[in-house]
Structure formats: C-alpha cells, structure tokens
Amino acid sequence: MAESNIIAMPVVDFSAYSLDKPRPARGPANDVHVRDLVDEVQRAFRTMGFLYLKNHGIDKIQIQRSFEASKKFFDLPEDIKMKYDMATLSKYGYVHGYVRMEAERSDTVVPHGDLKECFNYLHNIEPDSFTSDTDVVADFKATMSDFYKSCAELSQRLLEIIGRGLELEDPRIFLKAHDGIIGGDNRSVLRTLYYPALEGDHPVKNGQTRCGEHSDYGSLTLLFQDEVGGLQVMSSSGEFVDATPIEGTIIVNIGDLMQRWTSDKLVSTRHRVLVPSSVDKKRKTRQSIAFFANPNCKHLITPVDACDKYPPITVADFLKMKLDSTY
Ligand SMILES: O=C(O)CCC(=O)C(=O)O
Numbered sequence: 001m002a003e004s005n006i007i008a009m010p011v012v013d014f015s016a017y018s019l020d021k022p023r024p025a026r027g028p029a030n031d032v033h034v035r036d037l038v039d040e041v042q043r044a045f046r047t048m049g050f051l052y053l054k055n056h057g058i059d060k061i062q063i064q065r066s067f068e069a070s071k072k073f074f075d076l077p078e079d080i081k082m083k084y085d086m087a088t089l090s091k092y093g094y095v096h097g098y099v100r101m102e103a104e105r106s107d108t109v110v111p112h113g114d115l116k117e118c119f120n121y122l123h124n125i126e127p128d129s130f131t132s133d134t135d136v137v138a139d140f141k142a143t144m145s146d147f148y149k150s151c152a153e154l155s156q157r158l159l160e161i162i163g164r165g166l167e168l169e170d171p172r173i174f175l176k177a178h179d180g181i182i183g184g185d186n187r188s189v190l191r192t193l194y195y196p197a198l199e200g201d202h203p204v205k206n207g208q209t210r211c212g213e214h215s216d217y218g219s220l221t222l223l224f225q226d227e228v229g230g231l232q233v234m235s236s237s238g239e240f241v242d243a244t245p246i247e248g249t250i251i252v253n254i255g256d257l258m259q260r261w262t263s264d265k266l267v268s269t270r271h272r273v274l275v276p277s278s279v280d281k282k283r284k285t286r287q288s289i290a291f292f293a294n295p296n297c298k299h300l301i302t303p304v305d306a307c308d309k310y311p312p313i314t315v316a317d318f319l320k321m322k323l324d325s326t327y
C-alpha cells in the first residue's frame, strides 16, 4: 500500500538549514525551526534509517545537469568507458572510475552481478587518473566536480544536525571528522548509476537484480533518483517498502560506519533495486546519483558515547573491510 510506505519514510523539511543560506562558522542557530529539524532527523535515523529531504537548497538545474552529463557518459562506446575502468585504476588504491555491467555484486550472497553501470567519482585523488580525452568526458568531469562540492556541503550540514540530536558533549564531532571532504585525505564518493533497459542485450538471470540488497558503508548517503522508481527500503518489520520518487526531494540514509560510531543508535538499513516485473518498466532505463560521505581516512572511529561495544578502527580499515567483500 503506497500510503503506508510514505508514512514509514518521513519527509523532512530542511529549510531551517538549507544551502540557500550561508553556513555560520559556529553552526546552526538554536531556534525553534532548527530544534524541530534536529528532532525529526534524529527520529527518522533512529527508526528507519532513511528519510526524504525537501527544501535542501541544492539547485534543481545542477541536479538535472549532473543526470544529463552522466547519461552522455554512459552512452559512450564501451571501449571509451573502459579506459576509466575502476578495476584498472584501483591499482593506485582508489575506488575511482567506471564499473561495467554485472561487475559489482551489492548482495554478496547472489551469484550474479548487478544489472547496472556506474561511475565512482573521487574528488581528492592524486595523481589525477581521470584524463579527459573527449568533450563528453571533460564535461562529465567538470559537472561531477561541481556536484560533489554541493553534496559535500549538504552532508556537512546534515552531520551538524545529527550531532546536535545525539546530545554529545561536542556536537560537531562528526563535522570535524569530515573536514577533509574537499581537498583532504578523505575518500567520499560521488557515484552516478545507470540501469540499462532489460531486453535484448541484457537478459535477466535467475535471482539477478538491478542493485542487490545491501546497506551502505560510510557515514551517510544522499540519493538523487529520477522519476522511474524501483528503490526499496527494508522496514522495521522486515518487509521491503517502495521508496517512491518524490519530486524535489533527496533520499538521505545512514551507513554502517555511522551506525557503529553511534553504537547502533542510528541505523543503517538494507535496501535494493529489483528488476521491474512489467515488460513496459523493464524497457525503461533508470538513473540515480548517490553521494557517500565518509570521514577522513585516518580518523579513528570509537563509539561517540564512549561505550566499549566496538573496538576502535580507522576509517580506511573499516571501508577496506567492507569493499573487499563487494569486488
Ligand atoms: O539506485 C538506487 O536507487 C540505489 C543505489 C544504491 O543503493 C547504492 O549505490 O548504494
């Protein structure tokens, strides 16, 4: 039932701390609007781990441009895209680059790869392994770079709001741990995804999905999706509910690292994208763009409430442990 799905996943209004207004150096004001926002975000992340965010302040045109530049990249011939193959570039130790169809298994239990292509854009890498030998690629790179910065800014604001809600001695602890998100030793990822039409060239194998069931690894994820839909999120009762696209909103969710950091107060919830059952929908391509915010690589994650539930681990080691099981 669509109605109960919408109730399960709250729509939170971010006007009180939107990107339209400058971010004060000392953090958001302590007025009633911010307090309401802090409470709503906290409630959503302690229960479902997912929410829709409206009035976030990321420019609609910029989002559109990012979807269009991505589509042009994915429409390039496979041999050009494979010049940016993540498997090759990863010899430099980065998860940066193009991931071809079926190369990734989001659900490690399923024997087949996901029916998707994606490109992981890392902003802070040296040397720049992203040469741009076509106009399409050059435009794609510039667009991803701009979009990364907007997503980083929104993530930093959300991290402040989350810190307030946990009533920590230092509510800016999350923000500080991400201070290298632009230009520092930080491997946050902007990932653009393309789900091709499923017919002809792409027959569907038994149990295969567009994106297998998984939870995200990092601190938090921003997800922009087109109007096609297909994302499903596990509810507290263990059933998957549709995260139906709502115009103008971004989906925000907690990742495994943040769950561990908050000693399970905030929850990282499993989600997936199935192959549509109707022939009409199978013929449709789908696009989404995810921004995975991660703390700085060398930051040591210990539970913020100082309990001993989880031993300390560096961000780099934690992410490596998660990534090794996917590729
Ligand atoms: O495409 C989507 O809607 C979800 C993608 C996703 O969950 C991921 O890349 O982690």
Ligand SMILES: [Fe+2]
Pocket: 214, 215, 216, 271
């Ligand atoms: Fe995900």
